[in-house]
Amino acid sequence: MPLNYSKWDQLELSDDSDIEGHPNVDKKSLIRWKQRDIHEKREQRKQKIAHLQAQIACNNVLFPRIQDIYTRLSSPSESTSPSVYFNSLYEQLEKNPSKDCPPGNDSTKLEHTYDGMLLSLLQQVSEQAKNKIKDASVLESEKEEKLGKALADGMKFHVDHLGETIKNDKAQLATEENEQHKHITSEDLHDGFSSKYIPPKPDPSPVPLKKIEKTKTVTTTTFETLNPEPSGSKLPPSSVLTEEDDTLPELTPTLAEFSKIPYRGFQKSFEFIQSHRDVIVPGASDALLVAAFTAQGDGKKKLAKQCVHQSLLLQYCEKLGGDGVRVFFQKQVHTFFTRMISGEKRAEKVFLDDVESTYKHLCGRVEASKQEELTGGKEQIQLVPESPDQTISFNVPNGPPPENIVLEGPGTEDMDIEEVRKALQFRWDVFTSFPEHLQKALQEGSLESVNKVLADMDVAEAESVVQNLDIAGILNFAEGGIRDETGNA
Numbered sequence: 001m002p003l004n005y006s007k008w009d010q011l012e013l014s015d016d017s018d019i020e021g022h023p024n025v026d027k028k029s030l031i032r033w034k035q036r037d038i039h040e041k042r043e044q045r046k047q048k049i050a051h052l053q054a055q056i057a058c059n060n061v062l063f064p065r066i067q068d069i070y071t072r073l074s075s076p077s078e079s080t081s082p083s084v085y086f087n088s089l090y091e092q093l094e095k096n097p098s099k100d101c102p103p104g105n106d107s108t109k110l111e112h113t114y115d116g117m118l119l120s121l122l123q124q125v126s127e128q129a130k131n132k133i134k135d136a137s138v139l140e141s142e143k144e145e146k147l148g149k150a151l152a153d154g155m156k157f158h159v160d161h162l163g164e165t166i167k168n169d170k171a172q173l174a175t176e177e178n179e180q181h182k183h184i185t186s187e188d189l190h191d192g193f194s195s196k197y198i199p200p201k202p203d204p205s206p207v208p209l210k211k212i213e214k215t216k217t218v219t220t221t222t223f224e225t226l227n228p229e230p231s232g233s234k235l236p237p238s239s240v241l242t243e244e245d246d247t248l249p250e251l252t253p254t255l256a257e258f259s260k261i262p263y264r265g266f267q268k269s270f271e272f273i274q275s276h277r278d279v280i281v282p283g284a285s286d287a288l289l290v291a292a293f294t295a296q297g298d299g300k301k302k303l304a305k306q307c308v309h310q311s312l313l314l315q316y317c318e319k320l321g322g323d324g325v326r327v328f329f330q331k332q333v334h335t336f337f338t339r340m341i342s343g344e345k346r347a348e349k350v351f352l353d354d355v356e357s358t359y360k361h362l363c364g365r366v367e368a369s370k371q372e373e374l375t376g377g378k379e380q381i382q383l384v385p386e387s388p389d390q391t392i393s394f395n396v397p398n399g400p401p402p403e404n405i406v407l408e409g410p411g412t413e414d415m416d417i418e419e420v421r422k423a424l425q426f427r428w429d430v431f432t433s434f435p436e437h438l439q440k441a442l443q444e445g446s447l448e449s450v451n452k453v454l455a456d457m458d459v460a461e462a463e464s465v466v467q468n469l470d471i472a473g474i475l476n477f478a479e480g481g482i483r484d485e486t487g488n489a
Helices: 006-010 028-075 082-095 115-137 140-181 253-259 267-273 284-297 301-319 324-329 338-340 345-374 418-433 436-444 447-456 458-474
Strands: 209-211 223-224 247-249
Touching: 028 082, 028 115, 028 140, 082 140, 115 140, 247 284, 253 267, 253 284, 253 301, 267 301, 284 301, 284 338, 284 345, 301 345, 338 345, 418 436, 418 458, 447 458
Parallel strands: none
Antiparallel strands: 209 247
16 A cells, blocks of 8 residues: 655745755844744734634625615515615614624624624615715606615625625635645644543542450450350351450441441442442441441341341452452352342342341340440350250259168169269269359259359359369269350350
């Protein structure tokens, strides 16, 4: 494909190679004069083009009006004579002129408006027509007819003259524009391929942390259990409800608005996340759990459950990776959100069951916290069953072992009666060593009553009591040793 070099012909150069002058004349001065001459001619051309464009635009407005006046004067109606029409038009333009004017003119000045220009023209035509009739000594009976013809001839002259002027101006304008386009100037330069870098928006800041003021007495709830596993459901590992720290994430205004989305409002949650980048930030789910804990403590159960719902929603998105939001809400492979929106009960049940269990656990923590406040933040030793299906019972002796002990049942053949007597005596001695209110609680067989007594004891004393209950065999389903389950409530 051949290259087109014709565009370089439009360059107008003014360097040493262009200028040939007298050897006695300073070369640099000639160059400056040449440059100034080029710029002056270029500016004059611009001004002339602007003047021609304005003049053509103004004449294009006046020309059809002058043509219309000439047509009415040359072909008058039977009811109105040419002179009457001419005089009425003149009077109208003089008394009620329009303020329409060419761009840049002052509309407050009559001579700058289109009507003012037309009025001046009519005045000139009228004077010429009257002088023509006067010089010709026209009879009075012919005066009206001759005046009308003179007015029409005067308007025809201006129609022809203005039409020719517009034609000449357009020809001059075309010539000047062609000359202007022959040379490339700085005004012809424009951006070609422009690459403007727009830096990406910075990632939103993490949720701010609020320092917790710790008192001298540390408030904890200690669970002493002989069961292999702690009871109750657990929050996810990232939950602040299972962390011991001196700071807590604060709820930002955006997260506060996010927490107010109704329960199961998945579509609204997705739209909110799309328009608020500062929802998916480190610590957001924990801040919502803290807000849920506070709301539940204040009796705002509905808001507390909404906060838990939104917190788990963010945790699910986080666990699905860097593109977790899109995967959770949109991607058809996982179809979790799609199924929930379309009414898929199984996928919805998985998520909502997690919300319910987490909320139930949170309620338990709130109640435990209130109990701690009532007890003044004192450390406690409590007995907790392994699961709701199991109970802790107490094998309380009624008195010391009898004189005659009879062993019955399989497996008792090889047992030593004296060893059995010592074990029963030890159980009685341990039981009688307890305070009376603890003995009564054990005899009632109520775990709640025993835990109340243990809660009023010092930790060391309560630990010793539980250990003796275990060793003496007063606790049923007991295993050897004591396992501290502090903080696993």
